[in-house]
Amino acid sequence: xxxxxxxxxxxxxxxxxxxxxxxxxxxxxxxxxxxxxxxxxxxxxxxxxxxxxxxxxxxxxxxxxxxxxxxxxxxxxxxxxxxxxxxxxxxxxxxxxxxxxxxxxxxxxxxxxxxxxxxxxxxxxxxxxxxxxxxxxxxxxxxxxxxxxxxxxxxxxxxxxxxxxxxxxxxxxxxxxxxxxxxxxxxxxxxxxxxxxxxxxxxxxxxxxxxxxxxxxxxxxxxxxxxxxxxxxxxxxxxxxxxxxxxxxxxxxxxxxxxxxxxxxxxxxxxxxxxxxxxxxxxxxxxxxxxxxxxxxxxxxxxxxxxxxxxxxxxxxxxxxxxxxxxxxxxxxxxxxxxxxxxxxxxxxxxxxxxxxxxxxxxxxxxxxxxxxxxxxxxxxxxxxxxxxxxxxxxxxxxxxxxxxxxxxxxxxxxxxxxxx
Numbered sequence: 001x002x003x004x005x006x007x008x009x010x011x012x013x014x015x016x017x018x019x020x021x022x023x024x025x026x027x028x029x030x031x032x033x034x035x036x037x038x039x040x041x042x043x044x045x046x047x048x049x050x051x052x053x054x055x056x057x058x059x060x061x062x063x064x065x066x067x068x069x070x071x072x073x074x075x076x077x078x079x080x081x082x083x084x085x086x087x088x089x090x091x092x093x094x095x096x097x098x099x100x101x102x103x104x105x106x107x108x109x110x111x112x113x114x115x116x117x118x119x120x121x122x123x124x125x126x127x128x129x130x131x132x133x134x135x136x137x138x139x140x141x142x143x144x145x146x147x148x149x150x151x152x153x154x155x156x157x158x159x160x161x162x163x164x165x166x167x168x169x170x171x172x173x174x175x176x177x178x179x180x181x182x183x184x185x186x187x188x189x190x191x192x193x194x195x196x197x198x199x200x201x202x203x204x205x206x207x208x209x210x211x212x213x214x215x216x217x218x219x220x221x222x223x224x225x226x227x228x229x230x231x232x233x234x235x236x237x238x239x240x241x242x243x244x245x246x247x248x249x250x251x252x253x254x255x256x257x258x259x260x261x262x263x264x265x266x267x268x269x270x271x272x273x274x275x276x277x278x279x280x281x282x283x284x285x286x287x288x289x290x291x292x293x294x295x296x297x298x299x300x301x302x303x304x305x306x307x308x309x310x311x312x313x314x315x316x317x318x319x320x321x322x323x324x325x326x327x328x329x330x331x332x333x334x335x336x337x338x339x340x341x342x343x344x345x346x347x348x349x350x351x352x353x354x355x356x357x358x359x360x361x362x363x364x365x366x367x368x369x370x371x372x373x374x375x376x377x378x379x380x381x382x383x384x385x386x387x388x389x390x391x392x393x394x395x396x397x398x399x400x401x402x403x404x405x406x407x408x409x410x411x412x413x414x415x416x417x418x419x420x421x
Contacts, residue, residue, distance in 0.1 A: 033100050037073070037083070039151035040098050044071045047182035047336060049086065063123050064090045069185035071096065078118035085119070085143070086188065090126045092119060093188045094145040101150050106160040108148035109167055109176050116143040116169065128192055133170040141169040145188060154180040154380065166383070171197065173231050179337050180381050187338025190263055199261035200229040206259070210288050211251045214418065216408045217244060221252045223406035224387060228261065234386050236348070236401035238393045240410035242419055245389040249344055250281050252387070254293055256342065257312050264307055266340040266382065267315045269347065270375075275302045275315050278346060282313070307339065314340070321378045337383045345379075348388035348397050376400065 037053040044051035051071040056062045062072045064087040075085040086094035097112040099105065119142045121127055132140035146167045154163030163178040168191070183191070203225045208218050220237050227235045239245050249267075256262050269275040279301055282293040293299065297312035305324065307314045328334055379386055379400070388401045398404075413419040 033098060036101055036149075036151040037098050040084075040096070040149055041071075043149075043151075043182055044084075048184045048186075049182075051084070053084070058123075064092070064125050066090060075119075076122075077115045078120060079114050080118070082112070082115035082119070085115075085125075086145075086147075086185075087125065088185045088189055090124055091128055092125055092143050093128060093185075093192060094147055094183075095119070095143050096147040096149070099148065099150045101152060102161075103150050104160050105148050105150050105152075105163065105165045105178075106176055108150075109146055109165050112146040112148050113141055113167070113169065116141045116146055119143050131170075134172050144168065144170050144192060145183070147182075154178060156376070156380065175231065177233070177383070179383050180377075181334075181337035183338045183383070184336045187336060191338070191341075194260065194263070196261060199259045200225075202259045203255060203261065204229065206255075208251065208255065211254070212286065213248070213251055214244065216413075216416070216418075217248045217251065220248050220406045220408065221255065224252055225255070227405045228256075228385060232385075232402075232405070234401045235388070236393060236398065236404045237387070237389045238404040238407040238409075239389060239391060240408060240413050240419065241391040243408055243413050245391070246278055246281050246346055247285060249278075249346060249387075249389055250285055250293065251287070253313060253342075253344060254287055254296075257297060262342040262385070264311055264340050265313050265342045265344055266321075266384070267313060268318060268321065268343055268345045268378070269315070270318045272302060272317060274347060275317055279315055306335065318375055318378060322374045325378060325381050326374060335381070337381065340382045340384050343379060343382060343384045343386045345386065345388040345401075348390040348401065 041051045041053050049069050049071045050056060053073040056070065057073040058075045058081070062070065064070060064072070066089050068087075068089065070087045071084045072087060073084050074081045082095050083098045084096035085092050086096065095112045095116045097108045097115070099108045117139060119127070127142055128144060131144060132142045133144055134140055146169055148165045149163070150161070152162040159178055163180060164182060165176055166179050166183075167176040168174045208221050213221075216239075220239060224235055224237060237245075237248070239248065253265050253267070257265065267278060269278060279299070282299055284292065286292060293313070298308065298310050300307050300311050300314040302315050302317060302320065304314065324332070325334060386401060388397070390397055393404055410419065414421045
C-alpha cells in the first residue's frame with residue numbers, strides 16, 4: 001500500500017519517463033545462447049524429445065539408447081560439437097544449431113549441415129540407412145535433417161529471424177523452410193521412411209484414366225502433381241463453379257495417398273456444410289475397382305479432434321482448427337507440426353471473406369483481417385504442402401498460394417459444353 005501511495009505521488013511526466021526507460025531496457029535485453037538453449041530444451045520436450053542442455057550432454061555421459069528419443073547436447077563431430085543431435089533410439093536423425101536470440105536463423109542452417117557432415121558413428125550411435133545424402137555444393141550429409149533456431153516463436157514478418165528453420169538434406173532440390181514447431185520423433189521417422197522421389201516418379205508414370213473424371217479434371221491433377229514434383233509448397237488450381245472441384249480434389253488426394261507421396265492430408269473448409277458435402281463425396285464416389293475412398297483409407301470427420309496413426313484424411317473447418325491450435329483448453333495437447341504433410345483447401349476464396357451470414361463459429365473473429373490472420377496461422381502451423389482450389393483466384397488467394405498452376409475458366413467450360421451460358 002505504501003508503494004502504491006508513493007507511486008501515486010510521482011508526477012505523470014516522471015512516470016512516463018520511467019515507462020520509456022523500462023521499454024528501452026526490455027528492448028535491449030537479448031538472451032544469450034545458454035538462455036536460448038533453455039527455451040529450446042522446453043520446446044523439444046513439448047515435442048516428445050528428452051532434452052536438457054545442462055545434464056543430457058555427451059560430456060556428462062549421455063548416449064543414445066534403444067527405445068528413447070533424446071536430444072543429446074554438445075555431441076562431438078569432426079567439425080566441432082553440435083548443439084544437439086536428435087536420436088530416435090540409436091539412430092541420429094537430426095542436427096540442431098541453437099543461436100542467440102537476436103541471430104539470423106536461416107543462416108545458421110549451414111552450421112548444422114557442417115556438423116551433419118562431420119558426424120561419425122560412435123558410442124553406440126548409428127546413421128540412418130540409405131545415406132549419405134547429397135548437399136551440393138558442400139558435399140554429402142551424414143545426418144539427413146538439419147534444424148536451426150534462436151528460440152523465438154515463428155513470425156512471418158520476421159521470417160529469417162524467428163521460428164525453426166529446417167532442411168531435409170536427402171535431396172539437393174529441397175529448400176530450407178521455417179517451421180512453427182518441432183517435429184516429433186515419430187514424425188521424423190515417418191519422414192525418413194518416405195520416398196518422395198519414387199512417389200513422384202510413380203505418379204508421373206501412372207495415368208489417371210481409371211478415375212471417373214472429365215478431361216479437364218485429369219489435366220488439373222497432372223498439373224498439381226507436376227508442381228509437387230517440382231518442389232512447389234503452395235499450389236493453386238482455378239476451376240469455374242460447377243466444374244467439379246471437390247471431385248477433382250478427391251481423385252487427387254486418392255492418387256497422392258496411394259503413391260505414398262503424403263502420409264496424411266488435412267482437408268480444410270470454412271463452413272460445416274462444405275465439410276459435410278466433401279465427406280459425402282468421399283463416402284459415395286466410386287474410384288478404382290468401384291471402391292470408395294472410405295473403403296480403402298481411414299477418414300476422420302469434422303467432429304474428430306485428432307487423427308489416429310493410420311488416418312489418411314481428416315476433414316476440419318478453419319474455425320475448428322483455430323480453436324485447437326490457437327485457443328486450446330486446459331489439458332489439450334496441441335497438434336504437432338508433422339500432424340499433416342499436405343493441407344487441401346476447398347473453395348479457397350471463401351476462407352478470406354466474411355461478407356456472408358456469420359455463424360456462431362465466426363463471431364469470435366473481430367473482422368475480416370483477424371479471420372485472415374488466423375487462417376494463415378493455421379496453414380503455417382503444419383509442415384505441409386498446401387493445395388487450394390478456387391473459382392475466383394483473387395489477390396488475397398494468390399498472395400498465399402501463388403498464381404494458379406492450372407486454370408479451367410467459365411468461358412472454356414461453356415465452349416466445351418460442360419456449362420450452359
